[in-house]
Amino acid sequence: MSLLIRCGTLSACLACLGATAFAQGGPRTLSATREGPSDLRAVDLQIDQMIRSRDLRLSDTPQDGLLPSRRHERLDQYHRGVRIVGGDLTRQTAPDGTVSVFGVLHPAVGLNTEAALSPDAARSAIGRAVDGQATGDLPELVVLPLSDGYHLAYRGQAITGIELVNVFVDANTGALLQQFSEFQTDGIVGKGTGTFGDDKKISVKAVSGTFVADDGLRPAAITTYDMKGNLTRTLQVLNRLTNVTAADIAADADNVWTDPGVVDAHVYAGWYYDFLFKRFGRHGLDDRNLRIAILTHPVRLADLPTASPEVVGMYYDNAFFCGTCGPDGRGAITLGEGVPRGYFGSFEVKNFAAALDVVAHELTHGVTANSARLNGFPYSEAGALNEAFSDMIGLATTFSYEPLGNAVLQANYTVGKDLIVPIGAGGFRSISNPGLFGDPNHYTQRIVGFDPHYNSTIASHAFYLAIEGGTNRTSGQTVQGVGAANRDQIEKAFFRALTVLMPSGATFALTRAATIQAAKDLYGTGSSAERAITQAWDAVGVQTRTAATVALNPNPASGLSALCGGVRPSWSMGITFSAGDANLRVINWRGDYYDGDGRQLTPDGGDGANFAASFGSCGPRSDRILAQTDACAAICVNLEGATRGSTQFSFSAVDDSGRTITLTTPRVTLLAPR
Amino acid sequence: MTRFLAGASIVLAASTAGAQPVRWTDRGYVIVDGAARITSASFAGVARPVTFVEPAEVETSYRVRQAPAVDVAAGVRVWRNLAVGADISFFTRGTTAAVDAKVPHPFVFGRPRSVSGAASGLDHTETTVNIQARWVMPPTRTRRWQIDLFGGPSLFVVGQDVVRDVTIAETYPYDTATFASATLDHRSRTHAGFHVGTDVTRLVARRVALGVSVSASHARVDLTTADGGSVSLNAGGVQVGLALRFVIPRKVPAARPPIRRRP
Numbered sequence: 001m002s003l004l005i006r007c008g009t010l011s012a013c014l015a016c017l018g019a020t021a022f023a024q025g026g027p028r029t030l031s032a033t034r035e036g037p038s039d040l041r042a043v044d045l046q047i048d049q050m051i052r053s054r055d056l057r058l059s060d061t062p063q064d065g066l067l068p069s070r071r072h073e074r075l076d077q078y079h080r081g082v083r084i085v086g087g088d089l090t091r092q093t094a095p096d097g098t099v100s101v102f103g104v105l106h107p108a109v110g111l112n113t114e115a116a117l118s119p120d121a122a123r124s125a126i127g128r129a130v131d132g133q134a135t136g137d138l139p140e141l142v143v144l145p146l147s148d149g150y151h152l153a154y155r156g157q158a159i160t161g162i163e164l165v166n167v168f169v170d171a172n173t174g175a176l177l178q179q180f181s182e183f184q185t186d187g188i189v190g191k192g193t194g195t196f197g198d199d200k201k202i203s204v205k206a207v208s209g210t211f212v213a214d215d216g217l218r219p220a221a222i223t224t225y226d227m228k229g230n231l232t233r234t235l236q237v238l239n240r241l242t243n244v245t246a247a248d249i250a251a252d253a254d255n256v257w258t259d260p261g262v263v264d265a266h267v268y269a270g271w272y273y274d275f276l277f278k279r280f281g282r283h284g285l286d287d288r289n290l291r292i293a294i295l296t297h298p299v300r301l302a303d304l305p306t307a308s309p310e311v312v313g314m315y316y317d318n319a320f321f322c323g324t325c326g327p328d329g330r331g332a333i334t335l336g337e338g339v340p341r342g343y344f345g346s347f348e349v350k351n352f353a354a355a356l357d358v359v360a361h362e363l364t365h366g367v368t369a370n371s372a373r374l375n376g377f378p379y380s381e382a383g384a385l386n387e388a389f390s391d392m393i394g395l396a397t398t399f400s401y402e403p404l405g406n407a408v409l410q411a412n413y414t415v416g417k418d419l420i421v422p423i424g425a426g427g428f429r430s431i432s433n434p435g436l437f438g439d440p441n442h443y444t445q446r447i448v449g450f451d452p453h454y455n456s457t458i459a460s461h462a463f464y465l466a467i468e469g470g471t472n473r474t475s476g477q478t479v480q481g482v483g484a485a486n487r488d489q490i491e492k493a494f495f496r497a498l499t500v501l502m503p504s505g506a507t508f509a510l511t512r513a514a515t516i517q518a519a520k521d522l523y524g525t526g527s528s529a530e531r532a533i534t535q536a537w538d539a540v541g542v543q544t545r546t547a548a549t550v551a552l553n554p555n556p557a558s559g560l561s562a563l564c565g566g567v568r569p570s571w572s573m574g575i576t577f578s579a580g581d582a583n584l585r586v587i588n589w590r591g592d593y594y595d596g597d598g599r600q601l602t603p604d605g606g607d608g609a610n611f612a613a614s615f616g617s618c619g620p621r622s623d624r625i626l627a628q629t630d631a632c633a634a635i636c637v638n639l640e641g642a643t644r645g646s647t648q649f650s651f652s653a654v655d656d657s658g659r660t661i662t663l664t665t666p667r668v669t670l671l672a673p674r
Numbered sequence: 675m676t677r678f679l680a681g682a683s684i685v686l687a688a689s690t691a692g693a694q695p696v697r698w699t700d701r702g703y704v705i706v707d708g709a710a711r712i713t714s715a716s717f718a719g720v721a722r723p724v725t726f727v728e729p730a731e732v733e734t735s736y737r738v739r740q741a742p743a744v745d746v747a748a749g750v751r752v753w754r755n756l757a758v759g760a761d762i763s764f765f766t767r768g769t770t771a772a773v774d775a776k777v778p779h780p781f782v783f784g785r786p787r788s789v790s791g792a793a794s795g796l797d798h799t800e801t802t803v804n805i806q807a808r809w810v811m812p813p814t815r816t817r818r819w820q821i822d823l824f825g826g827p828s829l830f831v832v833g834q835d836v837v838r839d840v841t842i843a844e845t846y847p848y849d850t851a852t853f854a855s856a857t858l859d860h861r862s863r864t865h866a867g868f869h870v871g872t873d874v875t876r877l878v879a880r881r882v883a884l885g886v887s888v889s890a891s892h893a894r895v896d897l898t899t900a901d902g903g904s905v906s907l908n909a910g911g912v913q914v915g916l917a918l919r920f921v922i923p924r925k926v927p928a929a930r931p932p933i934r935r936r937p
Contacts, residue, residue: 201727201781217780219846270781274847401782 029505029628030089030103031513031544035525044098047075047091054078059088062371062500065281066492066522070094072500074371079109084143085155085168086382086505088373092521100517104505104628106143111150115141115171122154125174126167132158135240144168144177148622153177157324159239196354196408196418200267202257213250213257213266218273220289223327224266226250226259229300229337231315237295238325238332250296261296265335265353269294272360275397276367279488280495285331285363286370287499292363293332296353301337312339319352321365331369333362341421348421355418356401361394373504381507384446384455389498391415391431391456392463396491413464429453431460435473442474443508443541447553447574447632458540459511465536466490466529472539479535482528489529493519507628509544512537545628547580550651552665559643559673564636569673571637575649575665577615579625584653584661586611586623586631591649594667595642602640611651625653637670644672696817698755698810702922705873707745707887709915711765714739719897719905723839728778729901730786734771734837734856736907738798741767743913745887747824749808750922761804761824761869763891765913769796773856775840780848789842791853796835797860800909802891803829804869818877820885820919825870830893830909833862838899859899867893867910875919883919888912 032043050056060074070092077087089103117125119138127134139156152171159165168177205216215222225248227234236242250262257263269292276282283289299307299315307316314320318336326332335358341348352358365386368374374386398411405411408418414436416428427437434441434457446455465472467490469481482489497514506514515537519530537543557571564570577586590605606614608623615621615631625631639645648667654660715738722729742765749759771793776786808824839857844850871889878884891910898904 199783201779201783203781217846217848267781274781277847278849 028105028107029507029510030101030105031510032101033513033517033520034099035520040098040101043101044091047089047101050077051075054081056089060371063283063287064496064500065283065287066496070099070500070521074500074503075103077105079106079111079143080113082113082141082143082152084109084145085153086145087143088503088505090501090503092501092517099521100501100514102501102506102510102514102517103503104510106145106150109143109150111143111152113141113143113152115152115154117154117169117171117174119154122169122171122174123156125169126154126156127158129169129174129176130158130165130167130179132165134158139169141171142168145626146177146622148624151177159235159241198409200263202263202267203270204252204255204257204266206255207246211252211255211257212246213252213262215266215270218270220273220284221291222266222269222273222294223291224250224262224269224294224296226262227295227298229297229303231299231303231311234295234298234315234334237327238322238334240325240329244293244327261335261337261351261353263353264351264356265294265296265359268353268356268359269363271356271401272363272397275360275400279396279400279491280499282367282495282499285366290330290366290370291327292366293326294359295326295332295334296351297337298334299337301340304337304339304343317344317349319358319362321362321369323366323369331366333359333366335359335362338419347426350419350421352419355416357391357394357398358416358419359394360397361390361415364390364393367393368498371499372502372506374502374506381455382505383452385459385502385506385508385511387452387456388459388463389494391429391460392494393491393498395431396487399487429457429460431457431464432468432470433473434458434461441472441540444551445474445553446551447576450574450632458542459508462512462533462536462540462542463490463494465539466532469532475539475541477535477539479539480528480532481536482532486528489519489523490532492522493529493533496522507545508542512542513544545578545580548582548584548625548653548661548663549576549578549580550649550663550665551576551578552647552649552668554668555666556669556671557637558671561673562636564638567638567641569638569643571647571670573635573637573647573668574632575615575635576630576632577625577651577663578630579627581627582655582657583627584625584655586615586625586651586653587660589649589651591637592647593637593639594646595639596644598646601642601645605650639670645670695755696812696815698751698812698820699817699924700751700810700921701924702750702757702759703748703808703810704920704922705745705747705761705887706918706920707743707747707915708918709743709745709887709889709913711740711743711767711911711913713911715908715911717905717907719836719899719903721836721838721899721901721903723901723903725839726778726780728783730775730777730839732773732775732837732840732903734773734793734905736769736771736796736798736834736905738767738769738907741765743915745889745913745915747804747806747808749806751810755810757808757810759806759808761802761806763800763802763804765800765802767798768794769798769835770794771796771837771856773837773840773853775842775853777840777842777851785849787842787844787849787851789840789851789853791840791856793837793856793858796837796858797833798835799831799833799862801831802867802869802910803831804891805829806869820873820875820877820883822873822875824872824889826868828867828869828891828893828910829864830867830891830895831862831864832893832895832897832907832909833860834897834905834907835859836861836897836899836903836905838901838903861897861899861905863895863897865893865895865909867891869910873917873919875917877921881921881923883917883921885917885919887915887917 056075064070092099139154144153153168203215213224335352338351339349374382402411413432414427420426439457465479496518501514559569593601612623615633650664721732747761749757779785838859841854842851869891873887875883875885
């Protein structure tokens, strides 16, 4: 990167920035605070120099609703005038100087930024790459860091069937490099409820003799649309192929609103706006009163029997936020219609507007999209954190409005509790006891490259422990929480971290640092909030990631009767290889298998090329794992017909200094199929 | 109540003291009183205007202070010292009110904002038509002095500006508000009551007398506001005034012309 070239020598830069700052090869997390080991002053000077050289460019200056005297800058990293995806940092400044810097920077891109494809040609390539239709916006030329190195890419969007997809294509060849859905969903198959007969006040406007669900009392426009079950139109609106009209806004003739889906959606969105303002001093999703758009009734219940599973999963049994959808392309949430009893069995999923925490969860994605921008790509931990913060703030909203309890319209730590009928039978996730829903409560249980909702509970459980205290079920470590009466301290610290401290490529470890810094900012060093948050992250096993690790999940694994390599039974598992602070190149790997009596079966494995062919679940297949990134694979294990046994995997890799490291997963028990 | 009954009893005692009461011979009277209402009245009311789809609670304490009143009475003697007449009394006063309101929150049920303030200049009017029996007692044969004792049913027409709502100053997030003004309704009601009193006058000219009057009147009047709230007030009160009496003298029969005989 040009900054480092101007520094003179790389080693000189490393010396001035500290070992955790800008090191050669791959992205580096930057976590510098006044109390931290990094030389904050030196980092500060380097940032200023990068700004002058336009390698860092200001993208936002968010207001600090909690500490008005603090200034915040959000800076995007550029390489020869081209933005590096995921390269950005936040800098917090007090009147007496810089307080903290958090970021992910790419120190040695070394990439030619002359693109062979024109933006128009790239747009066509984007559509072709995903077998969809590119949106009208011209794609952006970016530097895309993947595990096999940096790519000059065009980033654009395309509509594919029922989704809006972010697509990266090679700027020279048009080949697909990466894609991910723009819809950030809370797609949990569960049970639900509808409206509970509770009276609510709904802030609307009177227009031409009728009343429309357009909030006229809050500073931000909050508009609830009734798509009247027209999926085609819903898709057109989401994908900005057509504009919403006044006729799309939910309306009522006598201002006595009887559509519970509209009422709950509109009211809860207003309450969420109020919660942000009262708790955090924030003015809406972007802190500038960005309008909030909510789409209700995207489909008809009557159409459910003929709906495809994809449509059911997206528009009936789901809610999602789309950051570029809706009017003016600045985001909208869509609330699924729910699923009646009988479709999934004995339970019913209510309209997704019925749960305050779910509406607040989706809207928090809007906050994230306008602050930390944790988009889930290319760092999958960021995706999990995105979901985690939505759960945290979503549940925090319910605690602000609802009495404690496990019944409907009461607050507890289960996400989506109110959507499932019979009530009390379920929910989507528990942040107090993630294991209740099979989610991880400890960093060692994460599955990289897996559903971000799954991994999210590592962070949200830390949030819970910091408030309520308790003992982590995996580590056994006990946390002294601040207590429910002081929950606002933890909420504010985490929210502050999300909105002004965390970069888009945040990892769990960086989030730990940012939330601790936020607690220090708000409550002082040594405060109970800082102590609780530190203990909570310790308890869930999130530390600064330095050493490489490998993990094999789940443990134990339950057998399936499915074939695997032509053999029954089988075990479906995930392997994660996480680099620490050094780049790694895998040179060989090996799988060992044991039957129920402990006899070793035929091992398998291969060299680096074989590894690259197998480990492609978290990104492009490569034998290289850049520092702070992961490689992962979904595998199917068989024991040559044995119905139980165990397995473990070993890896050998070489780091940048030529040192060979060997890592072995724990030996995982494979249970007999049931 | 006690006060005017005591006054009445004094007058009664005076009238019965003379074993041979002097006969009142006038045909009737017209009395104009310039009086002062010497009692103040306090009353309260509650209004529950619907605000943000939830009833507010506006409690108002009214106070009607002392003020001038005007009385015009007229009557005719119907038997011995007894006259029957009518009296019209008019009283008006700007009232003040202390307002305490709980104004609903625009976004949530059950979280009212408390505001307090004062309203002044609220109109209060009482127009009373008194049907009056008046016992007139000249204490001396010169009839220069005259003591009247009167009483009877009354018809009160009461008008009152009542607070039916408040306007508040509020800004997002609307968790607090400040009182800006009271919204008034003018309500009026007609209600029966009674009155009693006494005049003491002295002739200052052949047909004009001056004196003082003390009277009391009372009626309980319930006013309802547009939203079903109510204000109960005690109309009337004790008033003291200067009485100007115009005497309508007895008709003296014209002298009969002499009977002329035919020669």
